[in-house]
Amino acid sequence: MARIPEDLVDSIRSQADIVDIVSDYVTLRRSGKNYLGLCPFHDEKTPSFSVNPERQIFHCFGCGKGGNVFTFLMEHENVTFVEAVHHIARRLNITIPDTNREHEAGSEAESLARVTRFAALFFHERLLEAGRDSIVRRYAEQRGLSEQTIKSFGLGYAPDSWNDLLNAARKQGIGTDLLVKAGLAKAGEQRTYDAFRKRLIFPIQAPSGRVVGFGGRALSDEDQPKYLNSPESPIYRKSQVLYGLYQARESLRRQGRALVVEGYMDLLGLHEQGIQGVVALCGTALTREQARLLARYGQQAYLVYDSDQAGVRATWRAIEPLVESGLWTRVVRLPENHDPDSYVREHGPDGFMKLVEQADSPADFMGYHANLQASGERDEVFRTLAGLIRNTSNLVHREMYREEAERRFPALQGLLASELRHPGRSGRSGRSDGQSGSRGPGTDPRDRQAVPGAAARDGGERVERDLVQLMLSDRTIAELVEGQLEPHDFKYPLYRRIVEKCLAGLGDGGSYDLAGLIDTFGDDEAVRVITELINTSDSGVNLEQRARDHIVRIKQKRLKESMARLMEQIKQMETGGRSDELNDAMATYMELKQQEKVLLQSARGG
Ligand SMILES: [Zn+2]
Structure with a gap:
């Protein structure tokens, strides 16, 4: 079988759900953030095989096997990497283009993705170049949208024209039929015309960051409808996408809490006020798929819908899918005649967060x-x-x-x-049904074996290992390390390699994709250690402080090693009587000593 393009592999990996795939072979049930089952790779009676939906990895606490969705299939079905990718692609109905016909167009999904990417850029550029007095700029200003928000959400402007987008697309060789299929153009009786006109554009991104659809807000009251959303397409399934999730995912992981709002402007308004971890629906009711998607990133969901009748009804319907997917669910009660945007504008972020803290059960x-x-x-x-x-x-x-x-x-x-x-007697069948009560929270294998083999580890390794664990569990910590240490500061080759790839993964500014990281390692050992570290990481407090302490310890250790080496040389020089070199070496030694002093002072917060 031929090689599969790397971005297609990435796309397949990010669309696959490891819980679904593993469930084909192993009975899994939810345990906290993870799923547990009997390990298919070794013989056991109590489950120690853990699947982490948020990170999209598995790890067995019994035999140590671990990896991502591809690794699982390779091990379990004894197939090659390429075969594993094909297997999952088939399940997801993704066509992998035959490389013998590579000059021909790729799959329809890929062509559509190209079209939406092109259109998103087209709209965005129209907004960036729009003059201060233009209708779209006046609207953006009235709604308090900053340049920073416009850029991080890729907001755009669909000009007041019937064919600007069509013409621009034609110049790029993009066919009208594709624009129609993507919902960007409409085929009328006489002619085809742009679907979005005179609107502020919200590109809707899949969790991978790929633009899959668009929402558009009318810029004047006489234009109807107020919000226009592109229809479903082979790449846009509304039930599986949440607006803003791509931008929110890091803060969702960090704070564990998602605020779910109804509309684009609610989300952007909160974002403007510095409130993080917000996702919005794109003109549909919240679905089970969306709830499950959210549960991959956080543990708590706060519904913040409008206080009007429609908002209350929508809240009522949204509670069930959230609760069922294991999210701790709260409802934020806004005063009459308020939506999240209007409330945060009137009461500020602190006032808004106070409401969140008082949310209802x-x-x-x-x-x-x-x-x-x-x-x-x-x-x-x-x-x-x-x-x-x-x-x-x-x-x-x-x-x-x-x-x-x-x-x-x-x-x-x-x-x-x-x-x-008598659970399940009258209930629907679900993953947890019929098995409740057989396990309490205290029987998580992590409690039994928090750090396997910990006793055999020396202090230096513990520090490096702990820091690598923190880096894997939190992107901000990896970024912190990036500014402070080099991979070669890690003495243990395995940790050094993980750090190298981890930091390289930060470079593209895009997603911090651990399941993807796993594919870049050719050997089992690194993958085992990575999945073990991720699955044993605690979400404790002061993670950043812990990381800072470790960084100081590693830096201090390296300084001490340099000083010890230098001291050896100095001793030899003293007996050899080479005074000029000796003076230089002494000066260097004093400099290192000073560096250590500064390091320790800064660590104490001085
Ligand atoms: Zn096992």
Whole structure:
């Protein structure tokens, strides 16, 4: 089989869900952020095989095997890398072009991706070149959109014209039919014309950063509809995309909390006020796929919808998929006549975050909005809550939701308890059903074997290992290390290699893709260590301070080694009587000594 282009491999890897693929072979159930099952690579009775959906990797705490979705198939099915890629591509309905016909166009999906990329750039450039008095610039200013936001979200302007985009595309050799298929042009009776006209454009990006669709906001009130969204296409499945996720993913991982808003402008308004980790829907109701996508990046979801009737109804519908996907779900209650953007403008980021902290539980939200005097409506609330709690995949959450529901509705007490004693009896089948209660939170294999073989490790290795772990778990820490240490500062060859590739991965400014990183290592050992480090990393506090401490220790150790070497030379020079060299060496020694002093002072915060 022929080589597969690297960006296609990347795209296939980022679209595959390791939990889905592994589930074809191993029964997995949720345990905290991860999924657990019996290891297919060694014989065991208690599960120590862990799949991490957020990082898209697996690791066995028993036999040490680990890797990404491709590694899993290669090991399990005994196939080559290329065969594993083909296997997953088939499952995802992605066509891998036959390299013998490479001069011909690639798959339709690839052609569409080229078109959306071209259009995103076209719109963006129109906005950047628009004069201060233009309608789009006036609108952007009125909504408080800064240049920085315009650039990081790639916002654009669709000019007030029937064919600017069509003409520009034609010059690039992009066919009209592709523009129509991507929803960027419409085929009328007489002629084909640009679908987006006189609008502020929001490019919608897949989690990989690829532009897959567009939203457009009318710039004057008489233009309808107010929001226009491009239709689904072979590359744009609305149920699987969240606006802003690409920009938010690092902060989602860091803070673990996602704010879910209804619209593009809500998200951009919050972003302008420095509020991070926000995702928006693109004109659709929140789906299970979107909830699962979100659960890959964080553990908590806060719904921040408009306070109007439509917003309340949409919130009601969004709770279930979020709870079911294992996200700890809260509802932020905005005062009447407010949307997130208007509220944060009026009350500032602190005022907004105060509301977030006071967010309601699902039970409180339902109790507040339902007419509990009407018995039909009350029964509906009870049924909904019971269903929610039953289908919660996270056992700890299940208990907590139950307590909240009983506190809000004491009448639910007996009812919920019997529901939960017989889980799944009336519930839908799900990954967790029928298996609840067999494991408590304390039986996570990580507790038993937090750092395998830790005793055999010396202090220097511990520091390097811990720092590598922090770098793998948090991009900001990798960036911190990048400015402070070189790979050769790491003494242990394995860690040095991981650091090298980790820092190289930062260079392109794009995603910090650990599953992708794994493919760049040819050997098992590095992959094992990487997956083990990721799966044993804790989300504890002061990660950055810990990293800073390690950096200082490594720097100090290197300085001490240099000084020791120099001292050896100085001793030899003293006996050899070469005074000029001796003076130089002494000066260098004093300089290193001074560097150490400065290092330790800065570490103490001086
Ligand atoms: Zn194993």
